[in-house]
Amino acid sequence: MAERPDRWIGVALDRQIKPGSSNPAIVGGNAIAVWRAEKGPANVWEDRCPHRGMRLSFGFVRDGMLRCIYHGWGYELGGHCASIPAHPDLAPPKTICANVYRSEERYGIIWTNLSESPNAPLPDAGPDQGWQSIRSVYVARQVAAVKGGLASFDWGGGRVEEIGEGAALVNAGGLSLLIAIQPVDESKTGLHVVAKGEGAKDAKARLAWASRLERLRGSIEAQS
Amino acid sequence: MAIKLYDYSLSGSCYKVRLLLGFLDLEYERHPIGFYPEREHRTETFRAINPLGQIPVLEDDGIRLRDAQAILCHLANKYDMSGLWLPRAPELYGLVMMWLMFAGGELMAASAARLHDLLGYDLDIETARRNAHAAFRILDDHLTRREIEGGTWIVGDHPTIADVACFPYTALSNDGGIGLEDYPALRNWLRSFMHLPKFDAMSGISEFA
Amino acid sequence: MAVTTDRAALNEWIACGWPEKVVPGGKYRTVLLGQEIEVRRTGVSSFEVFECDGHGELSRSLPVQAKYCCIFTTLGEPIRPLPKIPEFDEADRRITGCGSVGVHTSPFRIIENFLDMAHFSFVHTDILGAPERTEVLAYKTEHRKDVDEIWAIDCQFYQPAASKASKGGQMTHYAYRVMSPFSVMLYKNVFDDPTRNDAICLFVQPIDETECLAYMPLAIVDRESALTSIIDFQQTIFAQDRVILENQRPALLPLDPTIELPTRADASSIAFRRWLKAKNFQFGVYEKKAA
Numbered sequence: 001m002a003e004r005p006d007r008w009i010g011v012a013l014d015r016q017i018k019p020g021s022s023n024p025a026i027v028g029g030n031a032i033a034v035w036r037a038e039k040g041p042a043n044v045w046e047d048r049c050p051h052r053g054m055r056l057s058f059g060f061v062r063d064g065m066l067r068c069i070y071h072g073w074g075y076e077l078g079g080h081c082a083s084i085p086a087h088p089d090l091a092p093p094k095t096i097c098a099n100v101y102r103s104e105e106r107y108g109i110i111w112t113n114l115s116e117s118p119n120a121p122l123p124d125a126g127p128d129q130g131w132q133s134i135r136s137v138y139v140a141r142q143v144a145a146v147k148g149g150l151a152s153f154d155w156g157g158g159r160v161e162e163i164g165e166g167a168a169l170v171n172a173g174g175l176s177l178l179i180a181i182q183p184v185d186e187s188k189t190g191l192h193v194v195a196k197g198e199g200a201k202d203a204k205a206r207l208a209w210a211s212r213l214e215r216l217r218g219s220i221e222a223q224s
Numbered sequence: 225m226a227i228k229l230y231d232y233s234l235s236g237s238c239y240k241v242r243l244l245l246g247f248l249d250l251e252y253e254r255h256p257i258g259f260y261p262e263r264e265h266r267t268e269t270f271r272a273i274n275p276l277g278q279i280p281v282l283e284d285d286g287i288r289l290r291d292a293q294a295i296l297c298h299l300a301n302k303y304d305m306s307g308l309w310l311p312r313a314p315e316l317y318g319l320v321m322m323w324l325m326f327a328g329g330e331l332m333a334a335s336a337a338r339l340h341d342l343l344g345y346d347l348d349i350e351t352a353r354r355n356a357h358a359a360f361r362i363l364d365d366h367l368t369r370r371e372i373e374g375g376t377w378i379v380g381d382h383p384t385i386a387d388v389a390c391f392p393y394t395a396l397s398n399d400g401g402i403g404l405e406d407y408p409a410l411r412n413w414l415r416s417f418m419h420l421p422k423f424d425a426m427s428g429i430s431e432f433a
Numbered sequence: 434m435a436v437t438t439d440r441a442a443l444n445e446w447i448a449c450g451w452p453e454k455v456v457p458g459g460k461y462r463t464v465l466l467g468q469e470i471e472v473r474r475t476g477v478s479s480f481e482v483f484e485c486d487g488h489g490e491l492s493r494s495l496p497v498q499a500k501y502c503c504i505f506t507t508l509g510e511p512i513r514p515l516p517k518i519p520e521f522d523e524a525d526r527r528i529t530g531c532g533s534v535g536v537h538t539s540p541f542r543i544i545e546n547f548l549d550m551a552h553f554s555f556v557h558t559d560i561l562g563a564p565e566r567t568e569v570l571a572y573k574t575e576h577r578k579d580v581d582e583i584w585a586i587d588c589q590f591y592q593p594a595a596s597k598a599s600k601g602g603q604m605t606h607y608a609y610r611v612m613s614p615f616s617v618m619l620y621k622n623v624f625d626d627p628t629r630n631d632a633i634c635l636f637v638q639p640i641d642e643t644e645c646l647a648y649m650p651l652a653i654v655d656r657e658s659a660l661t662s663i664i665d666f667q668q669t670i671f672a673q674d675r676v677i678l679e680n681q682r683p684a685l686l687p688l689d690p691t692i693e694l695p696t697r698a699d700a701s702s703i704a705f706r707r708w709l710k711a712k713n714f715q716f717g718v719y720e721k722k723a724a
Contacts, residue, residue, distance in 0.1 A: 016371075016408040021415060024405050031682065050694050052702075053681040060432035069430055070677050071551045071698075072567060085567035086551035086698035096694050135368045138406035190406070206372050214365055233669045258661040260668070261453070261532030341535050342672070344646070398676055401537065427672030431558040 002029030006115035008122045009166050010180020010192045013133045014108045017042045022066060024057035026184045030114055032101065033057035037064045037077065044112040046099035049073060050081070056098065066098075107131045108194040109180045123167040125178045131194040132201075134177070135210045137217045138190045143181060146189040149220035150179065156212075175199030177209070191216075227252040230273065230281040232259035234342070236335055236392035237292040238280040239426050240327075244296050244388050246422050248303050260343050293328045296385040308382040319379040320386045327389030330359040334393040337400025349401075356402050363390065364407035371409050376416050383420060391417050396428045436467040436508075437642075439716040443509030445613050448636035448648050450504040451530045452478060464640045466716065468508055470495065482506040502530035502650035503636055513581065516612035520632035520652040527653050531664050533638070533646040534671055538678045539717040540639040541686040541709060543647055544617050546674050547635045548609050548701040550590045556673050559593050563602070566591040569698035576708065583611035583708050585701040596631060597666040598655040599624040611705060614714065615639065623654045631655075633667075642717045643684040647671065685719035692721065 011025045012034050022035035024047060031047035033056040045066070047055045054070040061067070065074035065082060073096075074083035081096035102113045106122055108131040113120065139146050150160050150168055158172025170177040175197040182190035193213055199205055229245070231238045231254050245252050257279050258264035266277050274281045274290045281288065282295045284302070289295050300310035311317060333355035339345040340352060366378065378386045395414050397404060404411050417423065418433030425431045437443065447465055450472050455461055460473040462485065469485040480499055483491040495506045501521050521528055536543055546552070551569050553562025572588040588607035595605045606627070608620045615637045620630035631653040638646040649667055658666075687693050688710045695703050709718065 012408065016412060018412055018415065021412075023408070023411060024403060026405055048682045051696075052693055053683065053687075054677060055680045055682060058430065058676075058680055060430070067432075069432060069555060070681075072555045084696055085554065086569040087696060088568055090696070135372070136408055184405075188406075203372050203374065207369055210368060210372060233665050234672055256659070256661050256665050258664065261451070261530070262661065262664075264661070341537070342675070344533065344535055398679065399672075401679075427669050428676050430676075432555070 323386035367409035
């Protein structure tokens with residue numbers, strides 16, 4: 001079993017987890033499903049149906065429930081199984097429950113804390129409002145190498161400041177970039193990047209930052 | 225005269241053609257080829273139809289075509305009166321062709337990985353998966369930029385045959401042991417595609433998008 | 434890859450190919466329970482199987498039987514003969530294998546999925562199940578001790594297109610038969626003919642604990658369909674199952690009923706897991722690691 005420390009880890013951009021969808025992600029070796037009902041906040045669950053172990057990231061959303069693709073078992077927000085299609089007249093026992101992790105949406109990023117007793121605070125990047133999503137990039141290097149790459153990258157005059165273990169802030173002129181750092185496994189790290197300020201207002205500026213993040217990924221992966 | 229498709233249910237390349245035939249509401253006669261285990265596509269009889277020994281092959285009014293991308297071009301050119309699936313506007317046409325070539329080229333690494341895992345093809349699976357990931361990253365980077373611009377499809381404001389050609393082996397990546405965890409824009413594009421009217425799933429792709 | 438030491442697995446007949454996989458005079462290598470073997474087709478219907486040693490050289494000769502469109506061998510001392518499946522001797526049936534399909538999971542996940550009806554509406558939508566008719570009616574399971582087989586009988590499920598021969602929906606009646614831990618079959622009534630059953634087998638070759646090849650020999654009643662279409666139908670169904678099978682976690686089958694929670698529809702799965710547990714299977718099963 002992979003470790004599940006008490007800390008908040010960004011796993012996706014809010015905007016990229018569409019209403020009525022379930023999505024796969026890996027956090028420190030733990031497989032999770034990030035899903036959203038037709039409306040409302042995103043949820044982060046263990047990627048495993050309690051019935052026969054099928055990954056819930058393959059599931060589909062109907063009527064506010066996440067349904068497993070294998071047998072259609074439906075799970076409500078909070079994880080309780082509310083529907084077993086093989087037995088339409090049966091009220092599912094309360095004991096059948098998906099493994100639900102804590103999740104929060106802040107700064108346009110979806111964060112999760114996989115710990116059984118989560119107490120740590122979310123990284124503090126100031127007010128929640130006004131963040132625009134740039135993009136997620138996945139870098140084929142472990143966290144330490146990626147943090148080194150963030151520090152040495154040419155941000156156009158900006159400098160990088162770590163906010164706790166799981167995030168970094170870049171201030172570059174009229175723009176702040178918030179980077180959530182997701183340890184995927186021993187060889188991969190995800191970065192979820194949002195921006196605030198004049199320099200991120202229009203699509204053209206955000207496209208330029210998205211391209212810059214591709215270069216960041218390339219520069220880190222070019223190092224052995 | 226009827227359209228005839230030499231087809232194999234589990235072939236992602238044949239699926240490209242079936243998808244477009246569906247989107248365009250075209251009736252056709254399906255001629256199943258025993259691709260596996262019979263290897264009918266490698267027989268002399270079939271090589272008389274396609275000397276490359278590959279499926280799909282499409283016959284339409286005396287024309288016989290091989291290569292899924294060429295067939296998509298033919299069908300869209302001949303039958304799509306709207307011109308949306310194969311746009312002729314100069315700012316779109318070349319881009320559609322470029323991504324069609326990508327679907328028949330770089331993306332086929334995902335097909336190779338699938339043939340290895342599913343049907344036991346003897347090839348270097350690590351190389352196939354690595355190349356498939358490289359292709360998915362290129363497509364995801366492109367679709368990320370499209371998202372930022374407010375676009376959904378690979379080219380323009382309407383799905384084109386470039387989307388049709390890129391969809392199958394991307395959606396079937398799990399069959400070759402390739403996860404899509406790292407490609408959020410690509411996953412959302414797949415989902416939009418599966419919500420298109422007249423979309424039809426195949427084995428390995430869920431009906432419940 | 435280490436060869437398993439689990440006698441329960443070693444002492445079974447296991448499929449390791451099909452006759453037409455190579456031409457007469459041809460040979461191929463494959464792996465069974467972690468052991469590399471070489472299969473030789475010495476004539477049209479004669480075969481030899483050898484174990485390979487650590488250097489790839491042939492060592493001991495293994496028993497071999499060609500039956501039910503498959504080649505079977507064993508690494509141990511079989512505790513049972515190959516099952517009797519008389520349908521394969523009936524002259525009016527269409528009899529074919531479907532090659533082999535690779536699946537990355539435990540052999541027992543593959544067997545268990547084959548026994549399951551509750552997934553038809555979701556995984557085989559509009560073919561073996563309809564989205565609006567999902568109910569699994571009560572059925573019986575039994576352990577037939579004389580042959581040591583698990584059976585599920587009186588099974589029924591509504592199917593929009595039960596087989597290649599179907600021309601509409603029907604309530605299909607099923608019986609399932611687990612013939613060994615690595616082989617299972619089903620009988621399902623032919624479209625529009627309750628008096629005859631199609632016989633569909635699934636033999637699993639475990640390469641190791643979480644990598645398998647699946648063989649699906651059929652002996653079915655269908656005068657009209659081309660053999661190619663019959664195989665195409667079966668492969669379409671199995672490829673729908675395969676994406677599920679490769680994405681169950683853990684890949685190894687948990688035998689402890691608190692790890693994966695069953696319901697009434699899972700009676701056959703419960704019986705199968707109990708039966709494996711009673712055999713003290715170690716190969717291919719999930720052991721909860723002590724914290």
